[in-house]
Each structure stands twice: as structure tokens, then as C-alpha cells.
Amino acid sequence: MTPPLRLAHDGPLAVLTLDSPPLNLFDLAMWDAWESRLAQLTAAPPRALLIRAEGRVVSAGVDVRVFADTEAEQAAAFWAARLRTTQALEALPCPTVFAAHSLTLTAAFELALACDLVTATAAARFGLVERKVAFTPAMGGTQRLAERAGPSRATELVMTGDLYRGATLAEWGVVNALFPPAEFHAASHAYAMRLATGPSSAHAATKRVVRAYREGGVPAADSVLPSTAATVTRTDDHRAAVAAFLAEGPEHTTAYVGR
Known part of the structure; x- marks a missing residue:
């Protein structure tokens, strides 16, 4: 079936x-x-x-x-x-x-x-x-x-x-x-x-912040944002994108790996 x-x-x-x-x-x-x-x-x-x-x-x-x-x-x-x-x-x-x-x-x-x-x-x-x-x-x-x-x-x-x-x-x-x-x-x-094919950890962070907003408005979203942003800064995609931006400018073509 x-x-x-x-x-x-x-x-x-x-x-x-x-x-x-x-x-x-x-x-x-x-x-x-x-x-x-x-x-x-x-x-x-x-x-x-x-x-x-x-x-x-x-x-x-x-x-x-x-x-x-x-x-x-x-x-x-x-x-x-x-x-x-x-x-x-x-x-x-x-x-x-x-x-x-x-x-x-x-x-x-x-x-x-x-x-x-x-x-x-x-x-x-x-x-x-x-x-x-x-x-x-x-x-x-x-x-x-x-x-x-x-x-x-x-x-x-x-x-x-x-x-x-x-x-x-x-x-x-x-x-x-x-x-x-x-x-x-x-x-x-x-x-x-x-x-x-985008920055998966950054997308997950966005979802986390939006979910917090839905549950408790701007104060709730603000409360989770610093730790969420800190988590993203440790990802391979973030570090590679920052390096590529500095070397090639905002139109860089970095391939994100999802971690």
C-alpha cells in the first residue's frame, strides 16, 4: 500500500x-x-x-x-x-x-x-x-x-x-x-x-528568537538573544562567512556547511 x-x-x-x-x-x-x-x-x-x-x-x-x-x-x-x-x-x-x-x-x-x-x-x-x-x-x-x-x-x-x-x-x-x-x-x-543551503545554525537561532517573542514578547526574545547569538558566533559557517566578507566583500559566495 x-x-x-x-x-x-x-x-x-x-x-x-x-x-x-x-x-x-x-x-x-x-x-x-x-x-x-x-x-x-x-x-x-x-x-x-x-x-x-x-x-x-x-x-x-x-x-x-x-x-x-x-x-x-x-x-x-x-x-x-x-x-x-x-x-x-x-x-x-x-x-x-x-x-x-x-x-x-x-x-x-x-x-x-x-x-x-x-x-x-x-x-x-x-x-x-x-x-x-x-x-x-x-x-x-x-x-x-x-x-x-x-x-x-x-x-x-x-x-x-x-x-x-x-x-x-x-x-x-x-x-x-x-x-x-x-x-x-x-x-x-x-x-x-x-x-x-544557508547558515543552518543562524536559521535555528532566528527560530529560537521568534519563538521566544511569540511566547513572551520583546522582553522574552531579548532574554534569549545574547546566549543565542553567542552560540552562533562559534559555528564554522559564521567564522567562514566573516572571513569571506572581509576578503571578498558582501557578495562573497561562501558555501555554508550547516555547522
Whole structure:
């Protein structure tokens, strides 16, 4: 049986591909695959991660049969486990990129919001449409959307259940880069590869500072910054880049080794 979520590596870049045709639905098999793959990536982090999808849609979201099969007394534990998937993705120390070429609903959109960066086509459609089953996003999408676009926008998107184009979410600051459909997958791969071949320790430090800010604002970020910066100064990449800058100028072409 073909796994619904494939993990491959292109040198320093790990690529997770949703491939459960025709709709890449999030059923128990898909969530189990996410848990397994994220455990692998947590144990051996790549220098960057790209998440993409095969097929006409990125994902039509949660398989509605999941709601029918989940007993009320099991719901808290069930959704806590799903939220841990989001948190595990968010906790990876490497840059993470979610590439959305088309329709991206509910669970897939929530995982996109757990990534550092999101690429999309202008016409890609995004939605947290749980209102159609009288539910609310339960993998952390509401609060992560509020963090990126503001509470009012998050409330609007969730309560209306409407679909929003990639171009609109780029204006809101949710989508970071828009690429044309014809070159979308190649452009998103190149976007992620640029991060994978960059100064990995510096990227991890950036994530650490941003995480501290999210948890406690500027004071929390300030509190971790000196030690974080000191850690980066000891890396091979930092020392090599400083030497190259002094010898060749700001346009130096130092190849970063990720340590």
C-alpha cells in the first residue's frame, strides 16, 4: 500500500509530499503517517523541510468520517494528539516551508500555519471550513492565523468558513511568496533549497528568537538573544562567512556547511 505521506531528501533538503489521491484527506492513516515522519525528522533534523502535495488539490481537509467515528468522551484526547502533530512540526529547529499550489483546507491549512514560511499560487484557495460540520479548528489553526493576520481576520475566516485566495493571504501576511502555477513546484523547491543551503545554525537561532517573542514578547526574545547569538558566533559557517566578507566583500559566495 502506498503511504499517504512520503519523505524524501534532496541533499540537505527534506521533502514531505502528501500523496493520497484524489483529495489528500486527513484520515487516521494520514495522521499516523505525519506522526511517524515528524518523529523521524525530530530525531534527525534536515537543514530545511519542504512540504508539498501531489494531485489537483493540496488537501480537502479532514475526512468527515473522523468526526462521525470519534466518541465525545474520546474527543479531548483525540484532538490533543492532533495538536501535538502541529506542535512537533513547529518545534523543528530547521526552516520549514509549506507549498500550496491549490485548495488547502482545514488540517492541511493548520499545518501550513505551523510552518515558518508559506508559498502559494495567487489563485490557491485556503479555508478553515469546520463550520460546515458545526466544529472549530482543533489543530491550532485559529490561534496561529490570529498571530499572523490578527484576531479579527482569524475570526472572520473561521466564522464565515469562506475560502480565501493566496493573493489575499499574501496581503494579510499569511503567505510569504507567490509563484506562477507553471513553475510553482520548481520555484517552491528552489525557495526551500536556498534555506537548506544557508547558515543552518543562524536559521535555528532566528527560530529560537521568534519563538521566544511569540511566547513572551520583546522582553522574552531579548532574554534569549545574547546566549543565542553567542552560540552562533562559534559555528564554522559564521567564522567562514566573516572571513569571506572581509576578503571578498558582501557578495562573497561562501558555501555554508550547516555547522
